[in-house]
Amino acid sequence: MQPEARPSADADLEHLIARYQQADPAAAAALIEQLYRVFAGQLGSKADAEDMLQNTGLRIHRVRHIYRVGHPVLPWVYTIARRVPERTLAAQSASKGVTQ
Numbered sequence: 001m002q003p004e005a006r007p008s009a010d011a012d013l014e015h016l017i018a019r020y021q022q023a024d025p026a027a028a029a030a031l032i033e034q035l036y037r038v039f040a041g042q043l044g045s046k047a048d049a050e051d052m053l054q055n056t057g058l059r060i061h062r063v064r065h066i067y068r069v070g071h072p073v074l075p076w077v078y079t080i081a082r083r084v085p086e087r088t089l090a091a092q093s094a095s096k097g098v099t100q
Contacts, residue, residue: 013073021064032057035077056081 013034019027032053040049059080067076 010072010074013077014069014071017064017067017073018069021067021069035060038074038077052081055084059084 013031016027016031016034020031035057036049036053039052040046043049043052056077060077063080067073
C-alpha cells in the first residue's frame with residue numbers, strides 16, 4: 001500500500017494565495033501559518049521565522065493582487081522578503097536625511 005500523494009508545499013501555497021486574493025479570511029490565516037512553517041524550517045529559529053513573517057507579511061498583503069495564480073509562490077515570497085530590508089533601510093536613511 002502506497003502513501004497517499006500529498007501536493008507540494010508550493011501547490012498548497014498557490015491554492016491558499018488564490019483564495020487570499022479573493023478576501024478569504026480562512027485562507028489568509030492558513031497562508032500565514034504555512035509561511036511561518038516555511039520560514040521556521042529554513043531559518044531554524046522560531047524567533048527568526050516570526051521576524052521574517054512580520055517583516056514580509058504586510059508587504060505580501062499589499063501586493064497579493066499581483067501574484068499570478070499558477071506560478072510558484074515561494075520564489076515570489078522570497079523576492080518580497082529579500083526586498084523588505086532594502087526598503088526599510090532606505091526609509092530609515094531618508095527619514096534621517098542620509099543619502100546612499
